[in-house]
Amino acid sequence: MVDLSLTAGREIPAELPVAGARDFWLLLKPRVMSLVVFTGLVGLLLAPGTMHPVLALTALLCIALGAGAAGAINMWYDADIDARMRRTRARPIPAGRMTRGDALAFGSVLAVAAVLMMGLFVNLLAAGLLAATIGFYVFIYTMWLKRRTPQNIVIGGAAGALPPLIGWAAASGEIGVLPVILFAIIFFWTPPHFWALALDRAKEYAAAGVPMLPVVAGLAATRRQIALYSLIYVPLTLAPWAGGYSGPLYGGLVALLGLGFLLLAGMVWRGTSAVAPRRLFGYSILHLFLVFAALLADRAATAGAAWPAGVG
Amino acid sequence: MPVSDMHRRRRGRNLALAGVLLAFVVLFFVVTLVKLKGP
Numbered sequence: 001m002v003d004l005s006l007t008a009g010r011e012i013p014a015e016l017p018v019a020g021a022r023d024f025w026l027l028l029k030p031r032v033m034s035l036v037v038f039t040g041l042v043g044l045l046l047a048p049g050t051m052h053p054v055l056a057l058t059a060l061l062c063i064a065l066g067a068g069a070a071g072a073i074n075m076w077y078d079a080d081i082d083a084r085m086r087r088t089r090a091r092p093i094p095a096g097r098m099t100r101g102d103a104l105a106f107g108s109v110l111a112v113a114a115v116l117m118m119g120l121f122v123n124l125l126a127a128g129l130l131a132a133t134i135g136f137y138v139f140i141y142t143m144w145l146k147r148r149t150p151q152n153i154v155i156g157g158a159a160g161a162l163p164p165l166i167g168w169a170a171a172s173g174e175i176g177v178l179p180v181i182l183f184a185i186i187f188f189w190t191p192p193h194f195w196a197l198a199l200d201r202a203k204e205y206a207a208a209g210v211p212m213l214p215v216v217a218g219l220a221a222t223r224r225q226i227a228l229y230s231l232i233y234v235p236l237t238l239a240p241w242a243g244g245y246s247g248p249l250y251g252g253l254v255a256l257l258g259l260g261f262l263l264l265a266g267m268v269w270r271g272t273s274a275v276a277p278r279r280l281f282g283y284s285i286l287h288l289f290l291v292f293a294a295l296l297a298d299r300a301a302t303a304g305a306a307w308p309a310g311v312g
Numbered sequence: 313m314p315v316s317d318m319h320r321r322r323r324g325r326n327l328a329l330a331g332v333l334l335a336f337v338v339l340f341f342v343v344t345l346v347k348l349k350g351p
Contacts, residue, residue, distance in 0.1 A: 020321040021328030054346045058339065121343050 019098035026092055027075055027103055028068030028110075035289065036067040036163045039186065042292045043167030043179050046299060051171045059122045059170035063163055065114035066130045070137040070159070072107030076100050077142050084208040087201060118170070126170040133162040150213040157190030158183075178245045181236075185291065188233040192226045192265060193284040199223070199268070199277040223269050226280070230265035234258035237291050250298035254291055261287050 040063040044056060051059075075082065075093055083094035092098035111134050119127030141156030164182035169175055195213055198205055199222055202214040214222040237258055241251035264283055267276040 018318045018321045019325065021324045024325070024328070052346050054342055058343055061339075121347070 016099060017097050019092055019102060023092035023097050024106060027072040027098070027106060029071035029075075030068075032071060033064055033067045035285070036160065037064045038289065039182070039292055040163035040167035042295055043164030043182060044171045045167075045296060046178060047168040047171035047176070049172040055122060056171070059118065059126060059167065062114045062118040062122065062126075062130060063166055065110050065117075066134050067163070069107045069110035069114060070134045072103050072110065073138045074142045076103040076107060077138075078146070079103075081147075081208045081210060085201070085204045087204065122170045123173050125173060125175075126166050129162060129166045129169055133159050133166065136162075147210065150211050150216040152211070153194040154191050157187050157194075160190060161186035177243070178240060181239045181243065181245070182292075185233070185236050185239070186288065188229055188236055189284065189288050191229040192233060193281065193288075195222050195226050195229075196268065196277045196281040196284065199226075200281065220271070223271050227265050227269035230262060234261050240295060246295055246298045247302050249301050250294045253294040253297075257287055257290055257294075 037060055041060055044051070044059060075091055079093040079100055082088035082091050088094065093100055093103055115127050115131045115134070118130050137156070137159035141152065141159055145152040145156055161183045164186070165175060165179045168179035198212040198214050199219060202212070202219065205212040206215045213225060217225075235258075237254045238251060240246040241248070241254070260283065261280075264276060264280040267273050268280050
């Protein structure tokens with residue numbers, strides 16, 4: 001007799017993993033999410049117009065959920081790569097605590113919910129930008145570029161650079177010049193940030209078959225590219241001041257912070273220090289956070305009690 | 313995986329899901345009030 005059951009011919013594991021709540025939380029890449037939410041918050045607070053605090057919080061929640069959803073779908077797709085790298089092998093799927101199907105379902109539901117909520121409660125422009133961000137990260141970066149080209153994180157960096165635009169659009173319903181500058185800042189921050197990590201983990205990326213720049217072009221070429229992108233990134237952080245969107249407080253703080261970035265990038269470029277890439281990677285996270293925090297501090301100092309104008 | 317551990321994980325996940333659903337209900341309620349009130 002022919003077995004027509006759904007499980008015919010398939011080996012059913014005795015026990016499927018039961019993921020806990022913490023595993024679902026880890027699936028959202030909370031550390032990445034926190035930086036995304038912060039840059040989105042800065043875009044939202046700097047934007048013109050007024051927004052009810054509840055709607056502002058809802059917009060931030062949507063940005064957080066969207067970023068988390070993209071992270072979850074990325075972990076579903078890249079589970080094979082994650083299992084081969086020390087940095088990622090403890091993640092829920094490669095560690096065997098969660099099925100890939102659970103991760104895909106969770107990420108997909110979150111993505112749809114985040115975009116729908118943004119569209120229904122905030123505005124369609126912000127929802128469209130959020131959908132584009134998730135789609136770009138999942139389809140362009142994760143599925144297309146990551147395994148094919150060393151320019152993966154350069155082009156893919158656009159997804160991580162969009163949150164200030166989403167925050168700005170959520171508050172004002174339009175896109176201005178300042179959020180585009182903020183987009184450019186994060187876009188040019190991404191290569192030195194990720195290549196510093198890749199320099200430190202080149203062997204792991206090679207073993208996992210990911211064509212990161214150090215694997216494909218070598219360590220010297222990567223160090224040179226880090227220096228070149230840093231020379232674009234650091235002056236670009238001064239653009240809000242040069243364009244008259246922020247005052248001397250921002251300009252002074254960011255100039256000082258930028259010197260530190262260039263110093264570390266120079267150490268990486270020379271290649272004389274084995275710890276320089278790791279230091280640049282860590283400092284780059286702090287640097288981006290402080291640049292955006294400086295924008296808020298400057299605006300608060302300039303506007304005084306009248307700020308934030310966008311929320312209230 | 314021992315059954316007790318599996319049950320503990322499942323209970324934790326269910327409670328977290330219940331909390332998330334409740335939070336969404338509250339959020340939808342509050343946002344609806346804000347939207348009804350208008351600018």
